[in-house]
Amino acid sequence: xxxxxxxxxxxxxxxxxxxxxxxxxxxxxxxxxxxxxxxxxxxxxxxxxxxxxxxxxxxxxxxxxxxxxxxxxxxxxxxxxxxxxxxxxxxxxxxxxxxxxxxxxxxxxxxxxxxxxxxxxxxxxxxxxxxxxxxxxxxxxxxxxxxxxxxxxxxxxxxxxxxxxxxxxxxxxxxxxxxxxxxxxxxxxxxxxxxxxxxxxxxxxxxxxxxxxxxxxxxxxxxxxxxxxxxxxxxxxxxxxxxxxxxxxxxxxxxxxxxxxxxxxxxxxxxxxxxxxxxxxxxxxxxxxxxxxxxxxxxxxxxxxxxxxxxxxxxxxxxxxxxxxxxxxxxxxxxxxxxxxxxxxxxxxxxxxxxxxxxxxxxxxxxxxxxxxxxxxxxxxxxxxxxxxxxxxxxxxxxxxxxxxxxxxxxxxxxxxxxxxxxxxxxxxxxxxxxxxxxxxxxxxxxxxxxxxxxxxxxxxxxxxxxxxxxxxxxxxxxxxxxxxxxxx
Amino acid sequence: xxxxxxxxxxxxxxxxxxxxxxxxxxxxxxxxxxxxxxxxxxxxxxxxxxxxxxxxxxxxxxxxxxxxxxxxxxxxxxxxxxxxxxxxxxxxxxxxxxxxxxxxxxxxxxxxxxxxxxxxxxxxxxxxxxxxxxxxxxxxxxxxxxxxxxxxxxxxxxxxxxxxxxxxxxxxxxxxxxxxxxxxxxxxxxxxxxxxxxxxxxxxxxxxxxxxxxxxxxxxxxxxxxxxxxxxxxxxxxxxxxxxxxxxxxxxxxxxxxxxxxxxxxxxxxxxxxxxxxxxxxxxxxxxxxxxxxxxxxxxxxxxxxxxxxxxxxxxxxxxxxxxxxxxxxxxxxxxxxxxxxxxxxxxxxxxxxxxxxxxxxxxxxxxxxxxxxxxxxxxxxxxxxxxxxxxxxxxxxxxxxxxxxxxxxxxxxxxxxxxxxxxxxxxxxxxxxxxxxxxxxxxxxxxxxxxxxxxxxxxxxxxxxxxxxxxxxxxxxx
Numbered sequence: 001x002x003x004x005x006x007x008x009x010x011x012x013x014x015x016x017x018x019x020x021x022x023x024x025x026x027x028x029x030x031x032x033x034x035x036x037x038x039x040x041x042x043x044x045x046x047x048x049x050x051x052x053x054x055x056x057x058x059x060x061x062x063x064x065x066x067x068x069x070x071x072x073x074x075x076x077x078x079x080x081x082x083x084x085x086x087x088x089x090x091x092x093x094x095x096x097x098x099x100x101x102x103x104x105x106x107x108x109x110x111x112x113x114x115x116x117x118x119x120x121x122x123x124x125x126x127x128x129x130x131x132x133x134x135x136x137x138x139x140x141x142x143x144x145x146x147x148x149x150x151x152x153x154x155x156x157x158x159x160x161x162x163x164x165x166x167x168x169x170x171x172x173x174x175x176x177x178x179x180x181x182x183x184x185x186x187x188x189x190x191x192x193x194x195x196x197x198x199x200x201x202x203x204x205x206x207x208x209x210x211x212x213x214x215x216x217x218x219x220x221x222x223x224x225x226x227x228x229x230x231x232x233x234x235x236x237x238x239x240x241x242x243x244x245x246x247x248x249x250x251x252x253x254x255x256x257x258x259x260x261x262x263x264x265x266x267x268x269x270x271x272x273x274x275x276x277x278x279x280x281x282x283x284x285x286x287x288x289x290x291x292x293x294x295x296x297x298x299x300x301x302x303x304x305x306x307x308x309x310x311x312x313x314x315x316x317x318x319x320x321x322x323x324x325x326x327x328x329x330x331x332x333x334x335x336x337x338x339x340x341x342x343x344x345x346x347x348x349x350x351x352x353x354x355x356x357x358x359x360x361x362x363x364x365x366x367x368x369x370x371x372x373x374x375x376x377x378x379x380x381x382x383x384x385x386x387x388x389x390x391x392x393x394x395x396x397x398x399x400x401x402x403x404x405x406x407x408x409x410x411x412x413x414x415x416x417x418x419x420x421x422x423x424x425x426x427x428x429x430x431x432x433x434x435x436x437x438x439x440x441x442x443x444x445x446x447x448x449x450x451x452x453x454x455x456x457x458x459x460x461x462x463x464x465x466x467x468x469x470x471x472x473x474x475x476x477x478x479x480x481x482x483x484x485x486x487x488x489x
Numbered sequence: 490x491x492x493x494x495x496x497x498x499x500x501x502x503x504x505x506x507x508x509x510x511x512x513x514x515x516x517x518x519x520x521x522x523x524x525x526x527x528x529x530x531x532x533x534x535x536x537x538x539x540x541x542x543x544x545x546x547x548x549x550x551x552x553x554x555x556x557x558x559x560x561x562x563x564x565x566x567x568x569x570x571x572x573x574x575x576x577x578x579x580x581x582x583x584x585x586x587x588x589x590x591x592x593x594x595x596x597x598x599x600x601x602x603x604x605x606x607x608x609x610x611x612x613x614x615x616x617x618x619x620x621x622x623x624x625x626x627x628x629x630x631x632x633x634x635x636x637x638x639x640x641x642x643x644x645x646x647x648x649x650x651x652x653x654x655x656x657x658x659x660x661x662x663x664x665x666x667x668x669x670x671x672x673x674x675x676x677x678x679x680x681x682x683x684x685x686x687x688x689x690x691x692x693x694x695x696x697x698x699x700x701x702x703x704x705x706x707x708x709x710x711x712x713x714x715x716x717x718x719x720x721x722x723x724x725x726x727x728x729x730x731x732x733x734x735x736x737x738x739x740x741x742x743x744x745x746x747x748x749x750x751x752x753x754x755x756x757x758x759x760x761x762x763x764x765x766x767x768x769x770x771x772x773x774x775x776x777x778x779x780x781x782x783x784x785x786x787x788x789x790x791x792x793x794x795x796x797x798x799x800x801x802x803x804x805x806x807x808x809x810x811x812x813x814x815x816x817x818x819x820x821x822x823x824x825x826x827x828x829x830x831x832x833x834x835x836x837x838x839x840x841x842x843x844x845x846x847x848x849x850x851x852x853x854x855x856x857x858x859x860x861x862x863x864x865x866x867x868x869x870x871x872x873x874x875x876x877x878x879x880x881x882x883x884x885x886x887x888x889x890x891x892x893x894x895x896x897x898x899x900x901x902x903x904x905x906x907x908x909x910x911x912x913x914x915x916x917x918x919x920x921x922x923x924x925x926x927x928x929x930x931x932x933x934x935x936x937x938x939x940x941x942x943x944x945x946x947x948x949x950x951x952x953x954x955x956x957x958x959x960x961x962x963x964x965x966x967x968x
Contacts, residue, residue, distance in 0.1 A: 388660075389630075390623040396552070402668045414665065422660045425653070437645060474552045 004046045005058040005071040005127055008081070011038055012120045016113055025108035029096055032112045036085075036092040039123070043085040047078040051476075057129070065129075066193045072129035075480050076264070080126050080256045083337055087248035087344055088119050091241060094348060094455045098241045101355050103151050111151055115245075117144040122253050131179050131265070132189045134257070138175065138221070142168045145250065149238045154358050157237040164230045171220030171227075178213035181206050191265050199268055211271045214261055222254020224318060225288025228311040235307035240351040240360075243303060248344035251314055252336055258321065263329070263484045278322045285315040285322075286416045293423045297430075302360045305427055306346060309386065312424075313339045316417065320401050323408045326481045331400035333477035338393035338466060342385045345459035349379055352452050362430055366438035375448060376435055378460040383428045385463045388421055393466035396474065491546050492537060493559050493614050496530045500607040507603055511596045517584035520599040524573070524580040527606070531573040538566055545616055545680060555671070557623070558616035560680055563964040564748075565613045567816060568741055571823050572613070572734055574946075576606050578939040582831055583725035585935040589838050592723065598638055602726070604631035609734040612741065618667045618677040618750075621742055625663070625706070628738060629655040632730055636722040647718040654715040655705055663703025669696050670750065679749045693751070694760050700746050701764065706739025707801060708794045710771040716794060720786045724834030727786060732793055732826035737819065740797055744804050744815065752807065764805050769899040771798040776906035783844045785833040788910060789826065792869060795903060796822045802896055803884055811887025816961045818880035824947040825868030825877060831940040832862040839932050845914055850923025855932040859918045861944040866911035868947065871904055876951045879958075 015035045019028045050056055055074035059065065073081070092115075103111045121141025128134050146168070150161035183189055185206050186197035198207065216227070223231040231251065235243045262271050272278040289312050296308035313335070320331035353368075353375070354360045369376040385392035398421060405414040448456075466473055503523045510516055534541060541561050550556040561569075583602070587595045608631055611624035629652065637648035667677060673692070676683040685693060705712040719731045772795045779791035800822070803815025835858045836842040840851065852859040868877035881904070888897045917923075950957065 384630075389626050389656075390619075391627075398664075399668065402665055403672055406665070406669055406672050418661050418665055422657050425656060425660070429649075429653075437640065468549055468551060468557075470552050 002058070004042050004049075005056060005073050006060065008039060008042050008046065009071075009120060009124050009127060011035065011042070012116045012123075016116050016120075019109055019113050019116065023109050025100070025105060025112075028109045028112045029099070032092055032116060035116060036089045036119075039119070040085040040089045043078075043081045043123075046073055047082050050075060050078045066188055066190050069133060070129040070190060071127045072191070073127060075476065075483065076256075076259060077126045079333065079337070079476055079480065080252065081123060083252060083340055084119070084122050084126065084249050087245065087340060090344065090348070090455050090459065091245040091248075094352065094452055095241045097452070098239070098351060098355055102153055102239045102241070104153075107151065111148065114144040114147040117141070118148060119249075122249055125253055126256055129191050130189050131182065131191055131194060131261075134260075135172070135175055135179055138253075138257075139172060141250075141253070142172065145242075145246070148242045149234055151242070152237045152239050152358075154237055156233070157239075160230075160233040160237040164234050167220055167227075167230045171217045174213045174217030174220070176217075178210040178217060181210040181213070191260070195265050195268065198266065207266075207269060208274060211262075211266065211274065211277075215277075218254055218257045218261065222251050222258060223311055223314055224254075225284055225292070225311070225315055228288075228292070228314075231311060232304060232307045235310070236301060236304045236359075240303070240347070240354070244344055244347040244351050247306075247310060247347050248340040251310065252340055255314070255317055255321075255332075255336055258318075259333075259484075263321075267484065267487075272322055272324055278324065281322050282319055282410070282413055285318045286413050288312075289315040289319075289420045290416060293420045293427075297423065297427045299427070300362050302350060302362055302365070302431065303347075305362075305430075306343065306350075309424070309427065310339075310343055312420065313343070316397075316401055319413065319417065320404055323404050323410075324485070325404055325407060326478065326485055327400055327407055328404035329481035329484055330474060330477045331397060331404050333480060334400055334470075334473045335397035337473050337477075338385075338397045338463075341459060341462055341466070342382055342392075342394060345456065345463065346379075346382045346386065348459065349375065349382065349456055352448055352456070362434055363438070365431060365434040368435045372448065375453070375456065378456050379435065380432065381460050381463060383432060385467070387424050387428050391464060391467045393463045393473075395467055396470050400474070491544060491559075492530065492534050492541060493561055494546050496527070496534065497559070497607070497610065497614065499530065500527060500603070500610060504600070504603050504607060507596075507600045511600060513596075516596050516599050517580075517587070520603060521577075521580050521584060523603060524577040524606070527610075528573040528577045531569045534561070535566055535570055543680065551619070554676065555619050556617070557620050558678075559614040559620070560616040561614060562679070563961070564741065564744060564816065564819075567820060567961070568737060569610070569613050571820050572606070572609055572737070575729055575733055575823060575827050575943065578943055579725050579729040579827070579831070581939045582728075582834070582936055583723075585933065586723065586725055586834060586838060589933065589936075590723065592638060594638065597634060598723070601631050601634045602730075605635065605730055605734060607631075609738055612738045616679055618670065618679075618746075621745075622659070622663065622667060625659060625704070625738065625742065626656070628706075628735060629659070632719075632726070632735060635726045635730065636719050638723055638726075639721075644721045647721045650718040651715045654712060654718075658703055658705035658712050661703075662699045666696050666699035666703050669699070677750075679745055682750045685751075690760055694763065697747075697751065697761075697764065700743065701767070701801075704739040704742050706735050707743055708736060708739065708771075708797050709767060709801065710774060710794070713771070713775070713794050717787055717790050720784075720790050724786075724830060724837065727790075728827050728830035728834065731790070732830050733823045736793060736797055737823060740800050740819065743801060744819075747804050747807070748812070761805060765802065765893065765896055768798045768802045768805065769896055771795065772802070772899055772903045773906070776903050776910070780906060780910045782910075783846055785836065785843060785845055785848075785914075786830070788845065789829050789833060792907070792910070793826055795907075796826065796869065799880075799884065799900070799903075802900075803887060806887060806891050806893060806896070808887045808891045810883055810890055813958070813961055814880050814883035814887050816964075817876075817883060817958065820957070821868060821876040821880050821947075821950070824943060824950070825865045825875075828861050828865035828940060828944050828947065829869070831936075831943070832858045832865065835932055835936050835940065838936065839930055845917065848914060848917040848923070849921035851918040854930065855918075857937045857941050858932050861937075861940050862918070863915050864944050864947060866915055870907045870911055874948075874951050876947060876954065879951065879954050 012035045015031050058071040060069045118141050121137045124137030146161050146165045150158050185201050185203050220227045292308050292312040296305050299305035317332050317335050320328045385394040388394035388398035545560045548557040608624045608628035615621040633652050671677050674683040708716050775791045775794035779788050782788040800815045800818050803811040867875040871877040871881035
């Protein structure tokens with residue numbers, strides 16, 4: 001029991017050399033599945049433990065905190081761990097055929113290696129209690145994701161990977177600067193200790209610098225509005241299963257770092273109130289969400305459209321978080337979960353339908369309803385959830401988002417959010433229009449097999465379930481939000 | 490188990506059954522049976538109303554103080570009976586109409602018709618704004634396939650307009666209005682609303698305005714355009730859904746919001762004159778537009794827009810007599826307008842007459858239909874001896890008791906305009922000689938029977954109106 005936090009990180013790392021040494025893609029797939037299932041089980045056990053008994057600390061090698069390295073699993077980390085673990089599991093289960101078709105067979109084992117490393121990086125970022133280790137894990141996940149993206153079998157995917165490499169590295173350097181500055185003034189890297197030291201520190205100016213560096217660095221990672229360019233290209237030109245995986249995990253990790261750094265470590269300083277950072281960020285995100293939604297409507301490539309949509313939805317998450325009221329933070333966390341599930345399910349459906357296509361245009365969807373009615377119904381539910389219609393998960397997050405904006409009396413931003421969420425209907429409609437009302441043109445659509453259908457149906461049911469029964473999302477998020485604002489823990 | 494839940498479960502299971510049987514050819518018989526049984530359940534709910542009124546059935550609590558809950562109140566009973574009775578007769582009409590008009594995807598029609606009525610009943614039973622919003626959206630989505638039953642380019646264009654206006658207004662205005670109400674009072678329930686305290690009048694008015702625009706199903710201008718667009722649908726849809734179920738749902742929601750959620754915290758404020766002006770504008774403008782329409786269905790649609798605003802006018806004044814008038818008109822307009830639409834459907838099906846200018850001399854070959862249409866038109870104008878007169882009488886009484894002279898003059902003008910576009914229709918069918926007089930075609934008896942039945946009930950209600958009036962007067966918040 002007590003070793004679980006470290007096992008979550010170590011176990012996939014132990015599987016990595018096996019995958020590399022075996023070099024057989026069937027075996028490596030089985031190993032990845034095994035690792036993901038084990039990982040998910042461990043995460044579930046840990047989460048149940050944390051939710052019943054409170055936060056768990058794990059000291060590596062038995063060295064106590066400020067000196068030794070410590071892992072920290074509290075409610076916030078468990079929420080994100082569950083999300084990452086679940087998304088990873090869904091993608092791994094459904095990825096076999098897709099990987100065989102898209103990645104050249106000599107590189108399959110490398111692909112799976114990178115995948116395992118990437119996921120380890122994500123879980124490491126979430127679990128660590130050491131701000132420098134966070135940076136290390138961030139780099140592990142980033143480096144392996146550059147490789148994953150470059151496997152897209154298109155000329156542009158190499159370019160996309162390269163662009164992400166440059167931008168991502170710049171972001172990482174900013175984060176490193178910030179960590180260095182914080183270390184310089186406090187002499188510690190442990191997060192809990194950092195909070196204590198920062199309370200008595202004299203050099204507030206340096207903390208400000210650190211905050212700005214962190215904002216930009218993490219902003220890149222989580223595709224905050226003007227820094228979102230890499231995300232569009234990445235989503236469009238990666239192998240589609242990687243897009244599916246990233247849509248539920250990668251940017252959400254950025255959001256997690258935001259939460260951890262700004263609302264946990266620096267919470268007492270109130271980084272968002274400094275030089276009215278919150279107003280600037282909200283204004284920026286609002287402008288962003290309008291522009292991004294407009295771009296999304298203009299796209300003809302579905303992957304790009306959904307990528308823009310993701311950036312828009314991330315802006316909602318930011319807006320809600322920055323409001324810094326209980327319902328706002330609840331909205332933000334709930335939307336992290338709901339949007340991950342909705343977007344992953346949409347991408348997954350598209351991926352499975354168009355396995356061998358590199359570029360999926362809107363017109364490729366034509367005639368789906370007559371060919372595969374059940375998948376179409378699932379697709380409809382996902383699309384409506386993206387718009388945020390009631391009885392779907394999207395509605396719950398929208399409700400809390402608007403509620404928190406109204407409570408903060410930001411009337412203008414309320415109207416922007418309401419209007420843009422209506423504009424979502426325009427691009428979702430373009431898909432529905434093709435699916436239901438257009439005749440099929442060339443038809444390079446993949447007939448789904450039964451075992452591929454299961455994850456899609458499961459995700460669809462999950463979307464509906466989370467739209468009706470919200471104690472798992474809203475309940476947990478609310479208690480985290482109260483912890484953050486009123487500081488119970 | 491509560492009858493309310495039994496009714497909703499019955500409808501849901503029926504929907505599932507129709508979906509499973511979607512490849513069968515005689516699905517219309519099942520639909521007739523379902524609608525009949527739904528009417529039986531509603532009648533038994535009406536008879537057992539003393540047991541049911543005010544009991545809440547909570548299905549699931551979605552989050553803090555927001556739940557999917559059902560209950561029944563007096564306005565609900567009225568709407569329930571009217572809509573389920575008319576649904577049964579319309580379904581009889583529809584099963585013949587679709588055959589005569591060669592619709593090839595009839596099963597889609599029946600499935601979504603049932604779905605729409607399920608949503609309507611859901612709206613009737615809703616205990617809070619959250620539940621109502623869910624069913625409101627379901628109603629929009631489920632009527633969309635009905636509007637676009639025949640998929641050609643024009644119809645799809647109209648359908649898109651229909652969907653975007655209804656969804657858009659609900660998402661942009663209604664949802665924020667609900668959330669504002671929730672965040673100001675902490676409750677969105679109809680059965681125990683928390684009054685607004687310490688909220689400035691401007692915010693109240695603003696929220697009410699959001700509600701009025703948000704429930705675009707009540708077709709207050711300027712968000713009324715979806716209703717004329719919806720007229721591309723087959724006649725039974727226009728008749729039951731776009732003259733009764735859908736539009737009345739909008740009015741029903743607004744009535745409940747104004748009477749139950751705002752009624753406890755406001756009396757008529759002077760600034761509510763804004764709404765009176767808005768509604769009066771809708772009444773006059775829609776009548777003027779109706780006057781210029783040659784297509785029968787479009788004329789009826791614009792007439793509906795005006796008539797719905799009569800109901801809203803009665804509600805918004807918040808005087809007992811005007812509310813009585815509003816609720817009476819709620820019932821009476823349903824009967825009158827459905828008869829008009831169904832008659833128009835018979836004209837179009839049997840005689841290929843779709844415009845007012847082609848209606849000359851129809852009375853000789855279609856006596857029953859023309860009689861029904863005349864009764865419907867008289868109800869709309871509000872002339873005795875039809876029920877339209879009763880509601881208009883009470884409306885004028887209510888308006889004069891609260892000294893709304895603007896509204897009174899608007900009602901009078903609108904009555905004249907109504908006469909101006911309904912009387913020519915009556916005149917044409919009875920007194921003009923038409924080219925179609927010599928043809929062999931007669932009105933179809935299976936289509937006429939349900940229409941004539943509704944007409945008879947409508948006529949009878951004038952002579953037995955006392956129980957209806959006294960039933961509505963008993964309602965708690967009439968005082």
